[in-house]
Amino acid sequence: MADTSFLDWPFLDQHHRDLHARLSTWCVAHDGQLHHETGDVEADCRALVKLLGKAGWLRLAVPAAHGGLTEKLDVRSLCLARQTLGYHSGLADFAFAMQGLGTGAISLFGSDAIKERYLRKVARGELIAGFALSELEAGSDVAAMATSATKVDGGYLINGEKTWISNGGIADILTLFARTGGAPGAKGLSAFAFSTDTPGFEVVERIDVIAPHPLATLRFTDCFVPDNHLIGGEGDGFRIAMATLDVFRSTVGAAALGFARRAADEALERASTRQLFGKPLADLQLTQAALADMALGIDASQLLILRAAWAKDRGQERVTREAAMAKLHATDGAQQIIDQAVQIFGGMGVKSGTMVERLYREIRALRIYEGASEVQKVVIARAALAAHQAGK
Structure with missing residues (x-):
């Protein structure tokens, strides 16, 4: 259970x-x-x-x-x-x-x-819906974004490409980020509500990945977006993107935790029922050590996720540090837990279509999207340094 x-x-x-x-x-x-x-x-x-x-x-x-x-x-x-x-x-x-x-x-x-x-x-x-932020040269480094939104009478013309966009080939509405004006780096970014039936919009590639999800590369050629589809104001795009991720980054950790809990339950059932050397696999101390590591990792991730989500729901304006910790621990931890589950299953663990094999493929992308694990470490370290320097 x-x-x-x-x-x-x-x-x-x-x-x-x-x-x-x-x-x-x-x-x-x-x-x-x-x-x-x-x-x-x-x-x-x-x-x-x-x-x-x-x-x-x-x-x-x-x-x-x-x-x-x-x-x-x-x-x-x-x-x-x-x-x-x-x-x-x-x-x-x-x-x-x-x-x-x-x-x-x-x-x-x-x-x-x-x-x-x-x-x-x-x-x-x-x-x-879809979230069109990443580009070929602007994934973790959002400030390097090149897609442009040029002001014209009544709106903006969008030009550029986005890639690794979830739901890219099937989305009806995108939150689209593009560069407006001449401000450098993150200061020049703006956000738009973009309808994919806009002339000039094109899906140029469907991207196949190890755990099938609808990902795509998108091209925008003189796509007109009305003024009233600007979200916030010009130059607010980076702030809007980060605030959105403050809400949803913890949920990535939660999804990973769901995968980890399923892997652990599958491993517990397998270890309890598989006979090895005349007794259940669960009687082996090495198996018990693996199961203990799983249980510890799951509870630690659950605590970090709920702490971040609770803080945001209670009105804490920014939970960037807390959400980064939750995502980092939960996604990296789930990778380890699922790998341990595959090991407990032995050969059956790598048989195509089994639950732990599916989870093994499913978890890997979560350590990359919405901020790779390495980015989360930078976020956490900077927050710790800032708090130290402020004397907190």
Whole structure:
């Protein structure tokens, strides 16, 4: 049985516990649909967005005033949803997460008109969202972004390319970041709500990865975006991107934790039932040491994730340090836990299609996207240095 003792920790309220119970029950009841694979990952992702929207789970990804379940984005709810979905299906977690991340900047900084135009449809699964930040030479170094937004009468013309964009080939709405004006580095970036039916928009490549997800390279050629689709003001793009990641970075750790919990449960079952040298594999001390490491890593990650999410929900303006710690520990830790689970399974652990093999492929990207592990270490170190220098 999966460990749910963390639900009694003081970071969570009763409505969070109720959410976890309802979503867990729903995932079990819809297991076949969550794992229905046609060989077309874009079609599978579209189907999952519709399924999650119809069930009402995507309402967690937008504020209540525009069709959501909570007054504002509730990070603990988002984390619990991603952790639970990740436990059952990596692609279902992805489909859920991108609806939130793809419109997070709109929820946080968009005008009421833009919120009303897009968020209700995103919450119902009628529109698919994406987050267009990365470029070939501007991934971890966002300030190196080259995509431009040139001011013209009534709006902006977007030119450039984005790559590694989740939902890139299927998104209806993108939060798009581009350079406006001549300010250097991060100061010159702005954010836009971009509709992919805009003339000049092109999907130039679908990107295949080890755990199939709909990723793409996108090209923008004189794409006109109206003035009222600017999110915030000119030059606010970097601040908007970082504030959005402050909300959603902890949820990446939560998804990784869902993977880790599933791997640990699979390993516990395997170790308890597999006979080796005339007794259960679990009787071997080396196996017990691996299981202990898993349990320790899971609880440590859970604490860091809930600490970061709780702080944000309680009104702490920036949780950059806390979210970086949560993502770093949870994603790197999940990689180790899943690897240990594969080892416990032996040859079956690398058989294509088994759960631990799927998790082994699924976890790797989480240590890269929304800030690679190395970037999180820089963020944490700078925060520690700043606090020291300030005498805190």
